[in-house]
Amino acid sequence: MNELTEKLKREFPMCHFVTWQEKNKLLFGTLQVEKNLMTFLMTFIVLVASFCIATTLITVVVQKTREIGVLKAVGMSGFTIARIFLLQGGIIGVLGTALGVALGLTVMAFRDNIASLLSAIMGHEIFPPELYHLMKIPALTTPTDLIMIISLSLTICILAALIPAIYAAALQPAKALQEDH
Secondary structure (H helix, E strand, O other): OHHHHHHHHHHOOOOOOOOHHHHOHHHHHHHHHHHHHHHHHHHHHHHHHHHHHHHHHHHHHHHOHHHHHHHHHOOOOHHHHHHHHHHHHHHHHHHHHHHHHHHHHHHHHOHHHHHHHHHHHHOOOOOOHHHHOOOOOOOOOOHHHHHHHHHHHHHHHHHHHHHHHHHHHHOOHHHHHHOOO
């Protein structure tokens, strides 16, 4: 776009050219703020989900303390026990991420229909065309965005599983067998 503008300025030096991005600079600034806010909110949601994963796995470790003690007493290494809980966290992370990405892509595909439905329910436009100068809600999800989202989500889930995995691996067999749960 800038190349075309520069070419036109050279060919018609007496004319003033403005790109649509320059003309709508305030709108693009607002949209960028909204995008940043959505990124923050999505990251926060993933962090909350990771705390849920950690809490669930800690509960499993506490409930299975005796079983972990038996496994360690018969020779299973702490590393192998930690891997079990990391695998469990990884499976939860993969399933949650897959469902989240599928739901997100579905919402993106039907965003205009969803906005119309919400507008009808609330009784007013949630994206007024006169304010946004758009007939449809623009959205672009690139493969890079998807890779980043999936990688970040899976990494956070594995890190959330690390705490209960380390705790389970550190249990002493004799003490674990004495636990009464």
